[in-house]
Amino acid sequence: MRKSRDERNEIVFAYAYAESERDAVARVVRELATELRGQGMPVRVLGIPAGSIVASGGGPADRVRRMLSETTFLLRTVGVVFAGHRRMRAFVSVDVPSGLPLVGALARIISSGRVRDAAWVMDLYRLAAHDSGLMTKTRSAVELFALQKSGSIVTIGSCMAQTIQGLLDRQVHVIPLWHRPIERHSPVNAELPLRLLYSGSAREVHPLRDLVAVVAERDDVELTISGSGSEVEAARRDVSGRGIGNVTIREFAPEDELEAMYAGADLHIVSLAEELTGTCVPSKVYAAMGAGRGVFYLGSPTGQAAVDVLASGAGVVVGTRDGASINDALDNLVSRPKVIEEMARRSARFFDANRTIGHGAAKWAEYLVSER
Template structure:
């Protein structure tokens, strides 16, 4: 039996889905599983670059397939990239999977589980859906697909079919699991395994020791940072408003590191508002991730309330690992807001929260003891609930349960909370 992980990106790519898929694959390989990863040869941040078609990465055999490379600039180009990966990955599964294999299918590209169903059924391999986002719901909420149209109805019906066909369905948040149950997914095939970060690699670092903070000219300032994808599910209105209210404060700076759909619109609005206190830097390589997360004193995370059950703001887990507080803008009763409130590791605001966000930033700039306490609490929360060791233990249990369950039995019962192990 081998474990096959299907995700559009894999190391050395530095996208969020690549980091999670790579972390899972290499962790399972280190635990003795035979692991193959199927990914695209294209790179998330540069469609002109290609990774090696076949290589070993920390014990994982990586097979990369050729796809179109239109990039992220247009919806049509992205759709064609998605479609070509669907076809190539399905063909690879038909060729490489065997009876009893466990195939973990991610949601990058969206709805990949639909294309994986048939080849896995033909080869008598077992499907495990890793639903890091819920599609097509996220597309409905982003306005790129109509829920009442033919494409919306069909994609939702087929996605639900792939959930019912799976040996297990794994979500990173309770709200997503509940959304699947409401769609009729069998409860004994749903597991909640929270996202994680590399806790050993992201140990807290004092801001003054971050070389990137010095390189970017941020010494002596109180820095609010955003590190990651600026996607359709994220709101930056409150952050821009707060920066505008505080632009007379030379000792407070706003740092955005990353790219994505909303980057240009945020840059344009920052320029229109004359925000000389807001700076932009590209996504940093993994080797600099610890320094990048250490550069801000506090981090900003956002999620539009409409996406609460379909998208997970995974950057929160890296911020917690780095021992930094989070200022969250989104649903006040959402999962991240509750985590922050219950564990005293930051503060949550509603979407129209520019004024209270600015006021809180001013208070924190004058309260290093609060920042330190919130940061320490964030790391304690990470160690207790979101370490890589806990995540891999959960996944090891799920893969083993799926592998051992005979196909004649309806499906295995999945335990969502395995015993923790050393990170």
Template sequence: MTNILMLTLVYGPDTVSTANMMTDIAHGLSDKGHNVTVLTSVPHYNPSKEVLANPVMRSSWRKPFTESIEHGVRVLRVFMPPKRHKIWARAFDYIIFQALTTILAVYKVARPDVVFVTSPPITLGISGVLISWLRGGRFVYDVRELWPDVPVRMGLFRNPLLVKFVYWLEDFVYKKTAGISSIARSFNDTLVERGVPSKKLYFTPNFVDVDFIIPSESKNEFSSVHGLNNKFVVLYAGNVGLTQGLEILLEVAYGFTDNDDIQFVVVGDGAARKSLENALANSTLNNFRMLPFQPIRIVNSMYAASDVCIVPLLRGFSYDTVPSKIYTAMAAGRPVLASAETDSETAMLINESSAGVCVEPESTVALTEAIAFLYENPKRVVHMGDNGRKWIEKYYSRSVVINAYDEMVREIAVY
């Protein structure tokens, strides 16, 4: 039995996709016979009143951490305020989180065999290095986005010295790892180009619980509540962030104002939600609506109510991230319409599986033409959805990917 210490900024019941993924990985490794301890934060991404009613999910400066056993996993949650969108405020929260979790790792956790740290933020890698050095245990770094590529591409890091420093930090963290798991084959290619030995790299992609997300009837609770029955629904569900460029969906929606059958639905929250809401309020669109994150029990119905799931990305960002919503849509039997570079992991996934359409980024015309094509070809839509479901079951189900994590942990722990 391997003692695994997992450090992750988010964890269930937080509603963001990374939290769900980390929870499934921890539970899956526990089911494989490993002794798993998780260091994380209290829920801070739009937690429901029901979640916050549980004392385990609340902490404060007076009570900086809570402890519980969940699915055989020991979970230590430290204080974290609700997610803030200002960069300096989030940076401060990250520093406090890393300080508290490092202290707990030293004084409250048994000596680990493996220290498993997920990113972003890349600064968690420093915690992984420090904990591994102080407590022992081989350091595994789980790469879910290529940092600092994302903030540099967004223009958040502009000072040349700062950019040089964060890339040095990335290189330092990679050198201290015993293994690096990443969600994209293209990420591994990039890391090799940056000097990371290929023998350190493991491919552990995003995955879906195919027993929970299943193809279902489009007429359901979600569609009825939101007036979407008998409509062609273009759904975006997830982080309303700065890398998606969701404003383009407003432009695309204008192209379908004369067709009441086609409706656009954005579900989620994030740094760009307020500006998108303002743009929608100042528009004349009547075929576009925005909804908050939905409870877990509604997620399957939400995807089932859609006809196509859209995943727009700004130019260049498909090289740095692979949205997990793609896998969920495919598992739900719904085609994916993505805007991504042709040599990105996103494009490769969609093209290999024949589960959707991929167009060039930031092109209103290309997205409009693709939606019109899918609307006019319902049999193709069904066929793409079926292809996606089969592909997920074969390569990206929870059981398949948990096996990959299990093999990686066992290999690294006994190295």
């Protein structure tokens, strides 16, 4: 019996780490799935079971286990496509593992073009990396080939679209990133010290040490870093044993403490190394905006998140490793508390008008039902 059109509307999102609680991409995928279901769309999310996820990092044995886990997931998605393509309207692959867009292409081919396949790209770090290792080169080649074969490509910022178009001569659809609603508490503190917050993981691509060095020499600014990663550990070593009281480095805050921690800061720190511009869009910017707080952005002014900060008047943008400019920006802010209050208002205004999950889901719904 042939299936009716109503039975062919399933939207499948496939992302290996969709069930991870701490993964920012997983959060975005789950939020979108929930919002689309609320609009009456049948949505299925595929991911490695939470108890089977192998964390990144570790030694060679851990990396092998992670690769095997991702390969198993890739094969499972192939099975899902063969078994369920008649129910599908669209198959959306999300970043990991390498080659996942080929599964979407398979769904399109065996359905004779009825299933729409899209590669949703939220991280281009590996494709833009200068790592000459054989594994990185191999995975990059696989990812480029898979993107080339996908029916369509969606990404989260114009800067990323330009990067993809520089690698592949293809049209790229941009659906901006969003963030979940965050309860807004008290207005920003109009008195000194100026309170800065960095929340989340920070690797070498999220430079913080120059900011830490500048803040450590001031008595009118306090900085809290809550998270983990190589850059956090480097900052911890930099301040350890020096009697620096205005820089606090702590572990990740529990989910139920995040909103209060966000509200306790006057400005949120976001950092992305300039050479990585165009490889991702830091979601921390929209978390800050959702909380009604301004942004102190360390990085290039040409990245999507920095463009949003500057266009909305929601913060400042300075170089990641430019200590003098960081210090000058802090001088300007601590001497003009009204500016920080205005940044907070503009930040919330921009978020409410452009970066809620409702805005993102509406664009995705339109994209999924539009003619190809």
